[in-house]
Amino acid sequence: MLSRFLALDRLLLPTQPLWRVQPFHHLDLPWQHTHPALCEALSALDLPALQGLEQDALGRQALLWPLVPQAAELATLCRLPHLPCSAPMAAPAHVPGRKWAQIWAFAQQLDAADRQGHILEWCAGKGHLGRLLARQGQPVVSLEWDADLCQAARQLSAGLPQQIVQQDVLASGSGPWLAGARQAVALHACGDLHRHLLQQGVAQGVASLSLAPCCYHKHAHEQYQPLSRAAQASALGLTRRQLQLPLQETVTGGARVRRLRWQELSWRLTFDALQRDLRGEETYLPLPSFAKERLAGELLAFIRWAADTKGLTLPAQLDVTPYLQQAQARLAQVLRMELVLGLFRRPLELWLLCDYALYLQEQGYGVSLAEFCERPLTPRNILLQAHKLASAEGG
Numbered sequence: 001m002l003s004r005f006l007a008l009d010r011l012l013l014p015t016q017p018l019w020r021v022q023p024f025h026h027l028d029l030p031w032q033h034t035h036p037a038l039c040e041a042l043s044a045l046d047l048p049a050l051q052g053l054e055q056d057a058l059g060r061q062a063l064l065w066p067l068v069p070q071a072a073e074l075a076t077l078c079r080l081p082h083l084p085c086s087a088p089m090a091a092p093a094h095v096p097g098r099k100w101a102q103i104w105a106f107a108q109q110l111d112a113a114d115r116q117g118h119i120l121e122w123c124a125g126k127g128h129l130g131r132l133l134a135r136q137g138q139p140v141v142s143l144e145w146d147a148d149l150c151q152a153a154r155q156l157s158a159g160l161p162q163q164i165v166q167q168d169v170l171a172s173g174s175g176p177w178l179a180g181a182r183q184a185v186a187l188h189a190c191g192d193l194h195r196h197l198l199q200q201g202v203a204q205g206v207a208s209l210s211l212a213p214c215c216y217h218k219h220a221h222e223q224y225q226p227l228s229r230a231a232q233a234s235a236l237g238l239t240r241r242q243l244q245l246p247l248q249e250t251v252t253g254g255a256r257v258r259r260l261r262w263q264e265l266s267w268r269l270t271f272d273a274l275q276r277d278l279r280g281e282e283t284y285l286p287l288p289s290f291a292k293e294r295l296a297g298e299l300l301a302f303i304r305w306a307a308d309t310k311g312l313t314l315p316a317q318l319d320v321t322p323y324l325q326q327a328q329a330r331l332a333q334v335l336r337m338e339l340v341l342g343l344f345r346r347p348l349e350l351w352l353l354c355d356y357a358l359y360l361q362e363q364g365y366g367v368s369l370a371e372f373c374e375r376p377l378t379p380r381n382i383l384l385q386a387h388k389l390a391s392a393e394g395g
């Protein structure tokens with residue numbers, strides 16, 4: 001684990017100019033001086049070619065690996081074992097199929113009950129994972145802070161050995177539930193919620209932890225606070241924005257999802273071209289995220305909403321056509337930068353997971369990282385499993 005972490009760290013450090021880039025802030029490729037051959041190869045790709053490459057891993061590899069010397073080794077460092085999984089039973093009516101397949105795959109990797117105590121489900125949502133375990137006869141306590149989700153979970157778990165507890169997991173009240181648990185499980189608990197589980201699980205001496213983390217950027221601090229000594233000694237210094245990089249990748253979407261994404265990028269860039277013109281400033285003005293329904297309307301209505309959100313007054317007569325044309329050219333430029341960023345998303349995720357794993361090792365746990373399902377099922381498909389080593393038991 002340490003050698004994987006140090007190798008990732010060594011390769012991510014010199015490549016920072018490639019992955020710290022924010023595509024919307026740049027009108028041109030920002031690596032003309034440092035990576036001229038890369039820029040030349042990217043510039044030769046038109047929009048359809050760039051859009052096609054999003055679905056073509058081998059094409060991306062053939063294009064980028066010769067031009068980014070660290071890329072091949074980074075990809076090798078991201079290879080993890082795939083855990084075997086039997087075909088899932090039919091999904092219950094109340095669980096979406098994709099969620100059910102994730103839960104099934106996750107549950108397959110958990111140890112059979114060989115200890116006293118309950119399984120603790122952390123950030124349970126409607127408690128679907130816990131309920132599958134409870135159906136196997138294992139006592140489960142599911143912690144969730146949302147009252148409506150708890151209510152729904154209680155109805156679904158009637159008659160099963162699953163207790164639903166409304167609890168903020170970040171509050172001290174979660175401690176006793178951890179202390180009594182033989183194992184804690186967390187499927188897609190976000191950022192600080194899963195990091196708190198690691199720290200509190202250690203503090204309460206939980207024998208076994210299994211988690212598939214997500215939303216690393218949901219962090220109370222602007223600067224990432226590493227958990228392990230190795231990551232604390234790293235010069236990488238990630239910010240919240242870089243913690244989000246692993247999430248900014250569409251691996252689960254079909255053609256419609258991709259088309260919507262390109263439309264969103266293009267509309268955002270149209271507004272960007274317009275706002276630069278209106279303000280007379282060549283700087284990006286970030287727009288907040290918005291409901292996808294907004295993309296079903298007219299471009300002009302979107303522009304009005306965006307201007308309103310940013311407190312800009314639009315001219316009475318507005319022709320968006322020239323701005324839309326500029327946006328199409330910039331869309332290609334953004335996709336070129338995204339191609340390069342794509343080389344670093346998974347390595348950054350692995351860097352973070354190695355930080356968690358090394359922290360647990362320092363605390364006397366044996367730790368493994370593996371993929372518990374295919375990425376199209378969920379891009380957050382890495383399972384971290386930790387078992388307190390005998391020498392650390394009772395210590």
Ligand SMILES: C[S@@+](CC[C@H](N)C(=O)[O-])C[C@H]1O[C@@H](n2cnc3c(N)ncnc32)[C@H](O)[C@@H]1O
Binds near residue numbers: 099144149187
């Ligand atoms: C991404 S969902 C995952 C839910 C479930 N584990 C699953 O995979 O379907 C994260 C859950 O964490 C819950 N949550 C967020 N903050 C929490 C907190 N401080 N304490 C307890 N639960 C929290 C949310 O309400 C949500 O149900």
